[in-house]
Amino acid sequence: MPIVEAHGLTKVFRRPEKEAGLAGALKHLISRRFTDTVAVDHLDLSIEEGEAVAYVGPNGAGKSTTVKLLSGILVPTAGEVRIDDLNPQRHRIAIAHRLGVLFGQRTQLWWDLPVGESLAVLRDIYGVDAATYRKRLDRFDQVLDLGEILPVVGRRLSLGQRMRADLAAALLHGPRIVYLDEPTIGLDLVVKDRVRDFLRTIRDEGTTLMLTSHDLADIEELCQRLVIIDAGRIIFDGDFVAVKDRFARERILHVMVERPVPMEVLRTTLPEAEVAAGKTPLHFSVRFDRFTMTAGQAVNALAELENLVDIRVDEPNIEDVIRRVYSGELVLDETTP
Template sequence: MSMMIEAEGLSKTFRITKRRPGFLGGLRSVVDPEVRTVSAVRELNLQVKRGEMIGLVGPNGAGKSTTIKMLTGILMPSAGQLRVAGLLPVRQRRELAGRIGVVFGQRSQLWWDLPLQDSLQLLRHLYRVPEQRHQHNLGQLRKMLDLDEFMDTPVRQLSLGQRMRGDLAAALLHDPELLYLDEPTIGLDVVAKARIREFLLSLNAERGTTVLITTHDMDDIETLCPRMLIVDHGRKLYDGTVDTIRERFGGQRTLVAVLEANETVALSTLPMDEIGNSSLPDLPPGVRLQKIEGPRLELSFGRDTMPAHELVAWLGARYRLRDVTFLEPEIEAVIRRIYEENLLIEDSSIAV
């Protein structure tokens, strides 16, 4: 499988001029300005295979947008080497534009006062898509994105979810090999988000389109992206699977057990701890009783406390179990903990 994106030592710095307050300070800033250099992206190494779906995660100011702008050829890197679809983004920007699609959740490439149908027709001419190919692609996208109900509606009258579906169609009319999505589900309701995610999964599976997503919505990452890239202050902190980072930094897991109905009496007779909560006697070290509701109880335990199957066996030896499930920590909470505690700053071994 060939590479779609190849970046080595990719960096971008900006020179920022700061004006001094007051008349004399303002005059001085013209002839002798105070200039400082800001590193937006620092020595980023990244390889993305064709057909991959990868999530780019980081707080505001982490360097995500700058990275996307370099990948699309909008910005020239300050240092490093970069190829996208085998092309040099800045030098071959026009050719690259015909092979990529871009959707920004906060911006639209559709014409505000025109019906969606007319916007998509104009884009055909901008991308110079042959009529037959355009009609074929549009027919598929109309079906996959369920566009027919609002094709004749001016873009300004579309709901946010409808406009996002229209923007996706606009970005895919010319059969791009690579799709960049910047906050594709921002502001959407639950139903609209589910529809967009389902479409993107189908697009990747059926067309093999490579997808790079930047988002603050961790549900997007968990649903769509087997691979996740975490950046902060222009540096890559992590590049790997969602499951791996949850396993390493996920903290506590939760075992939810539903006991047989006649065990409810046994639970009601459990002893109380010093603050008046029920407690299970002889709990293994590192295991804590979280909650009891009728025949349902929850136990929290660390990943390094004991294997999950041993905890189930321990509980099963004391009560008759009807059902057992495990709840993993939400990836959003894991990422927040990583940033708040700087868990990856000194651990360069996992930034590959």
């Protein structure tokens, strides 16, 4: 049985239409008008236990609203959500012990308390025993350097420090399902790498992850499945590697040589590749399909020129694929192999 299920999930926000000023307010009292905005539109989603799912889309697509519906923060206008076969709106306490939620732009720390005291309050709320609490804090300290920020009052934390503390708060009670909304925002490169390693570890231990992020390195390193949402609807749901293999299969070699080589010679040497001149006569690029030719085969063919100076490889990037989907250049479908 899936651990997260949504069927026909819909959320409509109603906003009043009124003119500015007192006259507009009085007019609205007499004749009320509203505008309905559909944030999530009849969404169906199923996530198995232990899956790591990337949930991506342009700004305003409905990502954060979906997460709030799945965690019970918002009540759906229509449709149903089941978390571990429970309704999150009706079984809030039971669901709270199963879920960990991190919103990159929100905090669950108390602004006027030191981080250590905020975590202690959460320990008592979730009923985490002392030994488990210490063990988890030690583990978080190894990844997030928590020790240095435990005495710091919440309102004095930098963005990166707050994100580290909030990540610890979201995972403190050992949730089975973790929703991560921009989990590495504000973190430096070293801490990002450590956080990703830690999230991979808990994923491999069976924790279910649902990740929304504009940092696609988070997605590439953590997720096996890609779900793309636009205008409140899922437009693609499929295997992450399959999408990358189908639409991000191109590689580019950037080559520098000692002496200029005629384009005709290069194209004869690499007939299955597209060769283009570079910024100087000593530079050129080789574009090829990584399933038709390997980088090693391309380099071996170029080595016959005997005047290579430098070679740099541009790897396929899922970011380009998702950017093309957003812009309408590429249409993915659920039959993508």
